Amino acid sequence: MSRLDRHTEKTNVTRLLEAAGIPFRTFEYEVDENDLSGMHIAEQAHVDPACMFKTLVMKGERNGHFVCCLPVNDELDLKKVAKAFDDKKCDLIPMKTLRDLTGYVRGGCSPIGMKKKFPTFIDETAILFDEIYINAGMRGLMVIVEPSALIEYVGAKAVDLVKD
Numbered sequence: 001m002s003r004l005d006r007h008t009e010k011t012n013v014t015r016l017l018e019a020a021g022i023p024f025r026t027f028e029y030e031v032d033e034n035d036l037s038g039m040h041i042a043e044q045a046h047v048d049p050a051c052m053f054k055t056l057v058m059k060g061e062r063n064g065h066f067v068c069c070l071p072v073n074d075e076l077d078l079k080k081v082a083k084a085f086d087d088k089k090c091d092l093i094p095m096k097t098l099r100d101l102t103g104y105v106r107g108g109c110s111p112i113g114m115k116k117k118f119p120t121f122i123d124e125t126a127i128l129f130d131e132i133y134i135n136a137g138m139r140g141l142m143v144i145v146e147p148s149a150l151i152e153y154v155g156a157k158a159v160d161l162v163k164d
Contacts, residue, residue, distance in 0.1 A: 038072025
């Protein structure tokens with residue numbers, strides 16, 4: 001069963017948002033090990049998947065690692081992403097390196113509070129919503145935050161990241 005604002009365990013993400021004075025709410029969801037997709041979470045939250053954002057960690061050919069956040073119902077356009085990062089090409093990092101690089105596991109990755117600060121891009125559609133859902137740093141918990149506050153806090157650029 002999903003719950004809104006009843007989660008008592010703090011995560012690094014919620015601690016950082018509180019410390020920064022950024023208002024947020026939490027949404028706890030049931031983890032399905034067979035379906036870690038954001039669509040599954042959007043269904044539990046009864047929200048438009050366009051306001052539920054996934055976090056992907058990328059590596060550019062020349063410029064190193066960076067982060068992309070995009071709606072769970074969209075697919076990343078690698079050409080647009082590489083252009084936004086001023087690189088020739090880019091790709092997702094191997095899953096086996098995610099935890100060591102970011103401190104997060106698959107299905108629990110957030111643009112907030114990674115081990116190292118990486119350049120971050122958020123799909124421009126985020127600003128169309130009053131609030132968006134983004135992972136709270138662990139499977140089973142999302143934070144709901146105003147997109148402009150998130151963009152400012154992580155120093156992200158809002159750009160077109162998705163396939164047309």
